[in-house]
Amino acid sequence: METTITPQKAAKILNKHHLSTCAGFYGSGFGGRYFEARVKNGILQVSDFDTWRDIPAEQMKFHDHDGQDIPLY
Numbered sequence: 001m002e003t004t005i006t007p008q009k010a011a012k013i014l015n016k017h018h019l020s021t022c023a024g025f026y027g028s029g030f031g032g033r034y035f036e037a038r039v040k041n042g043i044l045q046v047s048d049f050d051t052w053r054d055i056p057a058e059q060m061k062f063h064d065h066d067g068q069d070i071p072l073y
Contacts, residue, residue: 007044010060010072011037014046017070025070028061 014025014037024035027046032053034046044055062070 005057005060005072007039007042007057007060010044011039013070013072014062017064021064023065025062025064027055027059028063028069029059030055 014034018024018035024033025046026033032046032048034048034053036047036049038045038047038052040052044057044060045052046055047053060072062072064070
């Protein structure tokens with residue numbers, strides 16, 4: 001099973017999750033509710049509609065509105 005998490009793969013999974021649930025996603029180590037993800041200069045960024053936040057590789061862990069982890073692989 002592939003377990004390498006790249007910012008591009010994480011952004012794709014997070015955006016797909018939001019589109020399928022319309023509930024956004026939550027940072028598991030840094031809090032906040034987010035609704036969109038992108039990669040800029042090789043860094044994952046997430047948005048709460050107002051601002052974009054850089055997410056370092058070691059913090060790329062997210063969960064859904066039910067507290068279930070969102071697997072990024």
